[in-house]
Amino acid sequence: MIHLTINGLGVSVEEGATLLEAAQSVGFPIPTLCHMEGLSPYGACRLCVVEVGEGARARLVSSCTYPAQEELVVRTASARVLRARRMVIELHLASCPQSKTIQDLASALGVRQQRFRQEQESCILCGRCVRMCAEQMMAGAIGFRGRGQSRSVGTPFDQPSDACRLCGGCLYVCPACELRCTYTEPEKAVCGGCANLQPPCVENGRFDQMMCYMDPCVACEIAAQRR
Amino acid sequence: MDTMRGDTIGADAPDVAAIAAAHRGSRAALIAILREVQAARGYLPEDALRAVARHTGRSLVDVYAVASFYHSFSLKPRGRHTVCACLGTACHVRGGQQVVEALSRELGVRAGETTPDGEFTLETANCLGACALGPVVVVDGRYFAKVNPGKVRRILSQARSGVAAPEAADGERALVTEAVCPECGRPLLDAARPIDGYPSLQVSAQCNGWRGRARISCVDGVLDGAPENAAALERVRLFCPHCSAGLNDLLRCGECGVPTVSVLAGDGALVQMCGCGEQRVRRAEVEGAGARREIAQLS
Numbered sequence: 001m002i003h004l005t006i007n008g009l010g011v012s013v014e015e016g017a018t019l020l021e022a023a024q025s026v027g028f029p030i031p032t033l034c035h036m037e038g039l040s041p042y043g044a045c046r047l048c049v050v051e052v053g054e055g056a057r058a059r060l061v062s063s064c065t066y067p068a069q070e071e072l073v074v075r076t077a078s079a080r081v082l083r084a085r086r087m088v089i090e091l092h093l094a095s096c097p098q099s100k101t102i103q104d105l106a107s108a109l110g111v112r113q114q115r116f117r118q119e120q121e122s123c124i125l126c127g128r129c130v131r132m133c134a135e136q137m138m139a140g141a142i143g144f145r146g147r148g149q150s151r152s153v154g155t156p157f158d159q160p161s162d163a164c165r166l167c168g169g170c171l172y173v174c175p176a177c178e179l180r181c182t183y184t185e186p187e188k189a190v191c192g193g194c195a196n197l198q199p200p201c202v203e204n205g206r207f208d209q210m211m212c213y214m215d216p217c218v219a220c221e222i223a224a225q226r227r
Numbered sequence: 228m229d230t231m232r233g234d235t236i237g238a239d240a241p242d243v244a245a246i247a248a249a250h251r252g253s254r255a256a257l258i259a260i261l262r263e264v265q266a267a268r269g270y271l272p273e274d275a276l277r278a279v280a281r282h283t284g285r286s287l288v289d290v291y292a293v294a295s296f297y298h299s300f301s302l303k304p305r306g307r308h309t310v311c312a313c314l315g316t317a318c319h320v321r322g323g324q325q326v327v328e329a330l331s332r333e334l335g336v337r338a339g340e341t342t343p344d345g346e347f348t349l350e351t352a353n354c355l356g357a358c359a360l361g362p363v364v365v366v367d368g369r370y371f372a373k374v375n376p377g378k379v380r381r382i383l384s385q386a387r388s389g390v391a392a393p394e395a396a397d398g399e400r401a402l403v404t405e406a407v408c409p410e411c412g413r414p415l416l417d418a419a420r421p422i423d424g425y426p427s428l429q430v431s432a433q434c435n436g437w438r439g440r441a442r443i444s445c446v447d448g449v450l451d452g453a454p455e456n457a458a459a460l461e462r463v464r465l466f467c468p469h470c471s472a473g474l475n476d477l478l479r480c481g482e483c484g485v486p487t488v489s490v491l492a493g494d495g496a497l498v499q500m501c502g503c504g505e506q507r508v509r510r511a512e513v514e515g516a517g518a519r520r521e522i523a524q525l526s
């Protein structure tokens with residue numbers, strides 16, 4: 001067992017537990033985005049930051065990947081942590097304003113403004129779908145491609161993958177397209193999927209570019225049948 | 228190792244099979260395998276990536292992720308000559324962007340592309356490790372310092388007629404036969420005052436409060452004329468004797484860890500000099516022609 005202090009409270013956890021698990025075990029909430037139970041920790045979104053250490057040596061780490069250590073002092077909601085989280089989610093919100101998940105997180109963290117230029121990124125590179133595909137579906141059909149600005153998620157060579165069984169797991173876990181816009185004709189423009197008062201799809205045209213690695217896309221077919 | 232040339236390869240990619248077999252199909256050797264495949268084929272075509280995945284037991288998407296991540300792997304055929312312009316901070320502030328634009332105007336392709344005639348691939352890099360010489364352009368392993376848009380055409384025509392690749396390969400020792408101040412362009416080599424029979428490098432040096440003229444041996448990089456404790460270039464700041472521009476690099480010596488001085492040798496090789504006696508050619512980390520050569524030598 002490892003003994004650490006979270007927000008002044010002594011906590012004991014199993015060896016190998018992460019700070020996120022330790023905090024959750026005693027009920028301290030930490031918002032997460034790229035983290036998902038059943039998938040390996042990835043540490044991409046940085047939303048789960050917490051402060052470890054004391055005084056001048058205190059620093060921010062991502063709790064979903066940071067292993068609990070003996071006598072570690074952790075703060076999950078210091079002013080510094082909250083400031084960092086708000087900045088992180090504001091940036092995510094700017095790149096993917098149509099995501100209900102991100103909107104909710106931003107609102108819960110008290111973000112009331114949008115200082116960065118909005119983009120209609122269909123992917124925030126959280127890697128959930130990639131891990132889902134490889135770790136739970138044992139398919140490995142999609143993955144990250146390229147680096148930096150041109151990094152994207154998809155199949156090799158942008159071709160339909162032999163390894164894909166059209167399970168739809170990637171869509172299911174995606175925080176950017178889970179409530180994808182299903183609009184196909186202008187008169188049906190407001191599908192409500194994004195729960196936006198001003199649906200971005202009306203301004204930005206059809207969300208063809210909403211990622212979907214399946215050909216044909218199961219979610220779209222289902223949505224079409226429902227209409 | 229025995230690898231076949233690109234053109235005669237069948238669907239089951241026996242060349243890739245041979246390379247993978249030499250690494251025993253190891254998962255950990257993926258990068259090494261990809262490098263060798265690229266050396267053999269010139270680039271990484273789709274069938275080769277599929278074969279690598281098959282022979283290493285990885286999913287295609289893993290192999291593709293690695294191949295598309297590293298700058299040094301190319302998924303498209305490459306030109307006979309690689310032109311790489313630096314857009315690192317130091318080169319950028321001295322007009323690297325204009326150099327890239329001039330190159331791309333001259334060649335009619337954008338950075339990352341290859342001319343339709345297969346002659347040139349234009350690339351950019353985020354620092355080639357010769358900041359004091361910027362803006363830097365490297366053509367097939369040969370460095371061009373202080374490039375401006377006006378020099379671009381000449382560099383390209385030189386490349387077309389074949390720039391002689393630097394005589395020494397990456398990591399080999401080299402003799403500096405020509406060196407100018409990257410700032411003012413005046414010569415740093417002084418033939419009139421040779422050390423060990425070769426012209427020496429004239430510099431101003433500063434070390435622990437001492438400041439004065441010194442000379443660096445072009446044979447072993449040892450600083451001459453400075454106090455005893457400065458002989459190893461360690462903690463010594465070096466300046467151009469004409470214009471006082473700093474000559475120390477951001478680069479450190481691979482042997483002793485001390486910041487080095489980079490100068491161009493006569494044949495366009497970038498030489499890193501260090502007082503510990505290390506004097507090595509540094510090749511730009513641009514793959515393509517240069518890297519192909521380098522790999523060819525390894526195998």
Ligand code: SF4
Pocket residue numbers: 122123124125126127128129130153170173174175176177211
């Ligand atoms: S497609 Fe969705 S789940 Fe996959 S990385 Fe992008 S945002 Fe995350």
Ligand code: FES
Pocket residue numbers: 031032033034035042043044045046047048049062063064065
């Ligand atoms: S949840 Fe920890 S970095 Fe995304």
Ligand code: FES
Pocket residue numbers: 313314315316317318319353354355356357358359361362363
């Ligand atoms: S910035 Fe161009 S060589 Fe360093």
Ligand SMILES: [Zn+2]
Pocket residue numbers: 408409410411412413467468469470471472
């Ligand atoms: Zn000078």
Ligand SMILES: [Zn+2]
Pocket residue numbers: 480481482483484485501502503504505
């Ligand atoms: Zn050295």
